[in-house]
Amino acid sequence: xxxxxxxxxxxxxxxxxxxxxxxxxxxxxxxxxxxxxxxxxxxxxxxxxxxxxxxxxxxxxxxxxxxxxxxxxxxxxxxxxxxxxxxxxxxxxxxxxxxxxxxxxxxxxxxxxxxxxxxxxxxxxxxxxxxxxxxxxxxxxxxxxxxxxxxxxxxxxxxxxxxxxxxxxxxxxxxxxxxxxxxxxxxxxxxxxxxxxxxxxxxxxxxxxxxxxxxxxxxxxxxxxxxxxxxxxxxxxxxxxxxxxxxxxxxxxxxxxxxxxxxxxxxxxxxxxxxxxxxxxxxxxxxxxxxxxxxxxxxxxxxxxxxxxxxxxxxxxxxxxxxxxxxxxxxxxxxxxxxxxxxxxxxxxxxxxxxxxxxxxxxxxxxxxxxxxxxxxxxxxxxxxxxxxxxxxxxxxxxxxxxxxxxxxxxxxxxxxxxxxxxxxxxxxxxxxxxxxxxxxxxxxxxxxxxxxxxxxxxxxxxxxxxxxxxxxxxxxxxxxxxxxxxxxxxxxxxxxxxxxxxxxxxxxxxxxxxxxxxxxxxxxxxxxxxxxxxxxxxxxxxxxxxxxxxxxxxxxxxxxxxxxxxxxxxxxxxxxx
Numbered sequence: 001x002x003x004x005x006x007x008x009x010x011x012x013x014x015x016x017x018x019x020x021x022x023x024x025x026x027x028x029x030x031x032x033x034x035x036x037x038x039x040x041x042x043x044x045x046x047x048x049x050x051x052x053x054x055x056x057x058x059x060x061x062x063x064x065x066x067x068x069x070x071x072x073x074x075x076x077x078x079x080x081x082x083x084x085x086x087x088x089x090x091x092x093x094x095x096x097x098x099x100x101x102x103x104x105x106x107x108x109x110x111x112x113x114x115x116x117x118x119x120x121x122x123x124x125x126x127x128x129x130x131x132x133x134x135x136x137x138x139x140x141x142x143x144x145x146x147x148x149x150x151x152x153x154x155x156x157x158x159x160x161x162x163x164x165x166x167x168x169x170x171x172x173x174x175x176x177x178x179x180x181x182x183x184x185x186x187x188x189x190x191x192x193x194x195x196x197x198x199x200x201x202x203x204x205x206x207x208x209x210x211x212x213x214x215x216x217x218x219x220x221x222x223x224x225x226x227x228x229x230x231x232x233x234x235x236x237x238x239x240x241x242x243x244x245x246x247x248x249x250x251x252x253x254x255x256x257x258x259x260x261x262x263x264x265x266x267x268x269x270x271x272x273x274x275x276x277x278x279x280x281x282x283x284x285x286x287x288x289x290x291x292x293x294x295x296x297x298x299x300x301x302x303x304x305x306x307x308x309x310x311x312x313x314x315x316x317x318x319x320x321x322x323x324x325x326x327x328x329x330x331x332x333x334x335x336x337x338x339x340x341x342x343x344x345x346x347x348x349x350x351x352x353x354x355x356x357x358x359x360x361x362x363x364x365x366x367x368x369x370x371x372x373x374x375x376x377x378x379x380x381x382x383x384x385x386x387x388x389x390x391x392x393x394x395x396x397x398x399x400x401x402x403x404x405x406x407x408x409x410x411x412x413x414x415x416x417x418x419x420x421x422x423x424x425x426x427x428x429x430x431x432x433x434x435x436x437x438x439x440x441x442x443x444x445x446x447x448x449x450x451x452x453x454x455x456x457x458x459x460x461x462x463x464x465x466x467x468x469x470x471x472x473x474x475x476x477x478x479x480x481x482x483x484x485x486x487x488x489x490x491x492x493x494x495x496x497x498x499x500x501x502x503x504x505x506x507x508x509x510x511x512x513x514x515x516x517x518x519x520x521x522x523x524x525x526x527x528x529x530x531x532x533x534x535x536x537x538x539x540x541x542x543x544x545x546x547x548x549x550x551x552x553x554x555x556x557x558x559x560x561x562x563x564x565x566x567x568x569x570x571x572x573x574x575x576x577x578x
Contacts, residue, residue, distance in 0.1 A: 284400020
């Protein structure tokens with residue numbers, strides 16, 4: 001009997017009737033119906049049914065197989081009897097009658113049932129990930145990953161990009177998340193760092209004249225984990241020379257269109273564009289979910305004309321309008337508590353009914369005041385308006401989170417793919433932990449040149465030439481035009497409180513490279529795992545990674561991280577402080 005597979009399970013159909021085929025895989029189910037044995041064989045494509053009756057050459061072997069045994073079946077394809085067709089299977093019109101059966105290996109009872117894996121503790125599934133990967137859901141996700149990578153590589157190849165690998169051992173440049181450090185055996189006391197991104201290397205490639213670079217790159221960040229974050233992750237890393245922002249945005253938009261069309265057969269609508277300030281004012285977030293109903297409504301100017309000081313004297317007044325929704329009193333109380341728990345001083349609600357308006361602040365707002373607010377919000381009978389006010393711009397962020405939470409609670413999240421570009425982020429943010437300015441993106445981001453005169457006097461107002469891609473409320477990619485003039489780069493380092501000596505120590509090789517003719521350049525990096533998570537319709541990037549870590553950063557499969565021997569530590573000149 002041959003051991004060479006001729007067909008995958010899901011490939012078999014009516015066009016193969018009467019043909020001898022060889023399929024191989026794992027036993028998914030075995031059923032004995034009065035001496036007639038049915039075995040479903042599973043491979044990465046799906047299932048095919050094997051049928052044997054007493055006297056069949058493979059009957060005795062099929063009689064002894066159990067779930068997860070590995071088998072090879074040589075047999076003849078025939079049409080399933082009438083009434084036995086399974087429309088849920090790609091091979092559901094046919095079955096295979098064996099002429100020879102080989103049991104390659106047996107299996108212990110698995111630690112969990114594949115059909116019930118979703119109810120099993122994730123750490124157990126990760127410990128036995130090689131079994132978990134047999135589930136059709138995870139198999140489909142990894143096939144989706146493969147198809148997506150192929151489409152992405154083909155797009156960049158067609159557009160003149162070079163796939164160039166950058167080092168995985170580099171210098172520590174702790175300007176973002178924590179580095180993963182690797183001690184050096186040959187230089188006692190010195191360390192490499194695993195790259196948080198190939199940022200500096202790809203800029204050096206631009207100086208080297210390799211003007212269109214991309215890489216499907218591994219990156220490492222020692223930061224707290226969550227559903228969309230792992231210690232090690234994969235980036236679609238891109239850099240280009242002699243381009244403006246519009247060229248980058250347009251090309252990356254084309255890449256995403258090409259990806260969704262080729263892999264999901266979805267045609268994407270034009271991407272929305274807005275500045276960071278517009279996103280914060282309209283959605284209270286720099287990664288807004290456009291599917292969650294109407295944007296926020298700024299009511300500050302309208303509120304100045306009302307008689308209640310809480311609104312009229314507030315620096316910011318913002319509204320969340322729920323179209324055609326009448327909440328219960330219990331819901332309203334929950335929303336007030338939700339807003340307060342999130343840091344709001346309070347929440348005012350107005351229910352616009354056909355017979356009038358009910359308002360939680362009717363003791364302080366006269367009917368004329370209420371009408372002014374309703375008109376400013378363009379509220380119609382049947383709508384409910386929620387109002388927050390405060391002195392801090394954070395009131396917009398609270399309102400934005402409230403808008404999104406209520407849309408989820410009420411099932412108002414629209415279906416589909418809503419992409420947008422967010423541009424002109426602040427160049428700096430204030431780090432409370434370090435009590436100093438920090439780069440909002442990274443220190444190589446080009447500022448908006450018109451704002452450079454405020455770099456010393458009002459640095460937090462300086463905009464950057466940075467941009468993000470957002471999909472359905474998830475940030476997929478960040479990028480920017482880069483600084484390529486040494487004098488501007490030094491000014492940014494100075495604004496960050498970095499002395500010339502410190503800048504030279506950390507980034508001297510980059511600053512020196514810029515003195516040998518650096519082209520204008522810019523780029524972007526996509527979080528591939530996050531993108532695939534959304535494309536696969538799952539809630540965690542662990543579902544689109546073959547061997548992920550747990551939420552605590554552990555690897556139950558290999559029991560990592562693990563201790564190492566004293567000899568290994570001595571080789572890299574380290575000892576542990578117990």
